[in-house]
Amino acid sequence: GLYLSEDAVRRLLRPAEPAPGAAPDDLTAAPAPAQDPVAGLCARLGLTELDAALLVIALAPDLDRAFEQLYGYLNDDVSRRRATVALALDLCGIPVHSATARARLHPTAPLVSLGLLIVEEPERPLLSRSLRVPDRVVAHLLGDDTPDPALAAHLRPLPEPPRTDGSDDEFARFTDLLAARLTAAPPLTAYLRESREGDGLSCAASALRTAGLPALHFAGPEDRVPDLLREARLSGAAIVLATLPEEPGPLVRELAASGVPVLITGTRPYDPQWCDHGAGDPLVLEAPRRGTGAVLAWAAVLGAEPGFDLAATVAPYH
Numbered sequence: 001g002l003y004l005s006e007d008a009v010r011r012l013l014r015p016a017e018p019a020p021g022a023a024p025d026d027l028t029a030a031p032a033p034a035q036d037p038v039a040g041l042c043a044r045l046g047l048t049e050l051d052a053a054l055l056v057i058a059l060a061p062d063l064d065r066a067f068e069q070l071y072g073y074l075n076d077d078v079s080r081r082r083a084t085v086a087l088a089l090d091l092c093g094i095p096v097h098s099a100t101a102r103a104r105l106h107p108t109a110p111l112v113s114l115g116l117l118i119v120e121e122p123e124r125p126l127l128s129r130s131l132r133v134p135d136r137v138v139a140h141l142l143g144d145d146t147p148d149p150a151l152a153a154h155l156r157p158l159p160e161p162p163r164t165d166g167s168d169d170e171f172a173r174f175t176d177l178l179a180a181r182l183t184a185a186p187p188l189t190a191y192l193r194e195s196r197e198g199d200g201l202s203c204a205a206s207a208l209r210t211a212g213l214p215a216l217h218f219a220g221p222e223d224r225v226p227d228l229l230r231e232a233r234l235s236g237a238a239i240v241l242a243t244l245p246e247e248p249g250p251l252v253r254e255l256a257a258s259g260v261p262v263l264i265t266g267t268r269p270y271d272p273q274w275c276d277h278g279a280g281d282p283l284v285l286e287a288p289r290r291g292t293g294a295v296l297a298w299a300a301v302l303g304a305e306p307g308f309d310l311a312a313t314v315a316p317y318h
Contacts, residue, residue, distance in 0.1 A: 037141045041116075045233060050092065050104055051111050057088045058117055058131035062138045085119070086127035096127055105131075115230035136227075140234045147216070147235075150227045154220025158240060159198075161206040162290065170288045175203055178285070179210035182238065182261050189255060189262040189280070191270045192287040200265025200287040204240050213238045213261065222251055232260040242266070249274045256280045 038059075042052045060067040061082055068081035075087060085105060086096050094101045103109060105126075111117040116137050120130045136148045147155060162171075181188050192200035208215050214237040218228050222245065232239050238261035245251060252274040255262045262282075270284045 037143070041141070041234070044236070045110060045114060045116075047110055048104070050094075050101065053092050054088050054104060054111065054131070055117060055133065057083045057091055059133045059138065059141065062133060063142075080130065082130040082132060084127065085129050085131065088131055102126065114233060115226060134230075136230065137234070145235060148227050148231050151216075151218075151220070151224060151231060154218055154224055154228075156217045156219050158205045158208070158215055158217045159201055161209045162202055171203070171206075171290055174285075174288045175206040175210060178203065178207035181283075182207060182211040182213060187259055187261045188283060190264070190283040190285055192263060192265045192285055193270060194265055194267055194287040194289075196289055197267060199289050200263075201240070201242055202290060203287045204263045204265060207263075208238055208240075215240050217242070219243050225251065225254060229255075229258050229260060232258075238263060240265070244268070252282065253280075256282055 038052055038056060041047070042055075047055075061071060071083055071087065072078045072081045075081075075084060083091070085102075089096050089098070089101055092101070104111060105117075105119055107113065107119075112119060115134065118132045118134060120132055122129070139146065178190070181190075192203055194200035204215075214235060216228060216232055216235075216237045217240040218224075219242070220228070228239060231237070239255065239258075241255070241262070241264045244264065244266055248271075252264070253276060255264070256275050257280055264282065265287065270282070272281070275281050
């Protein structure tokens with residue numbers, strides 16, 4: 001077995017000594033709790049103090065190898081180098097039989113359902129199951145905003161928001177109103193019905209730029225949606241979807257209940273059966289069609305080569 005003396009345990013838990021020449025603590029201390037990435041994440045997602053404590057306890061071995069040795073000692077098993085449910089509750093000073101505390105690790109509780117914490121080894125009794133923070137969440141808390149590698153092949157850049165010459169007032173008014181709604185509470189799920197393919201994405205790109213929201217333009221399988229939702233929650237991004245499966249209902253319901261902004265575009269008429277009837281139904285909007293007379297938009301796409309006659313080129317499409 002693993003033996004650690006009391007002095008060794010104290011040494012493992014002792015805060016690191018400041019580097020020579022470092023500024024005094026009062027000059028380097030965080031100005032406010034909001035600077036703490038865990039606190040910021042918990043505030044955005046509505047997590048409790050107990051959730052935050054459980055997350056930090058599970059996170060510790062991924063940040064400092066000393067905790068592997070310490071957790072092995074506390075688990076009385078050199079091979080168990082992550083916190084178990086029992087150890088995490090003990091470290092929080094909560095009885096292991098507390099139903100309220102155990103419920104915070106239930107599959108439907110926020111920590112687990114939002115993809116922030118994995119309770120491993122379901123074949124074991126609950127108290128001896130290990131707790132693990134997914135690598136993407138660890139990276140985010142360390143300041144890395146690179147999207148999850150599992151999504152890399154399924155994220156697409158949004159089209160560049162079209163420039164306007166002031167001749168398309170309807171489009172500008174629509175995107176301004178949509179941008180205002182995207183930044184309001186609760187998070188918006190909207191279906192942008194387009195009469196011409198691409199108009200919905202154009203509206204979405206313009207509205208998101210005006211709102212100052214990053215976007216995850218997803219074109220992947222439904223089994224990656226949990227990873228997509230976690231990425232949106234971590235990054236504060238809106239989800240944009242331009243391709244719906246043959247039976248969109250389950251996907252639309254999952255996105256509408258996610259608590260993140262979602263913009264879906266398509267030429268199909270919206271079917272009320274796609275979603276539950278109630279407050280979670282998407283807002284259905286007709287995406288305005290961009291006028292063919294928007295000279296700057298055409299010029300941006302077609303270019304301005306010497307001798308190129310823009311009017312003659314676009315005349316057949318009027």
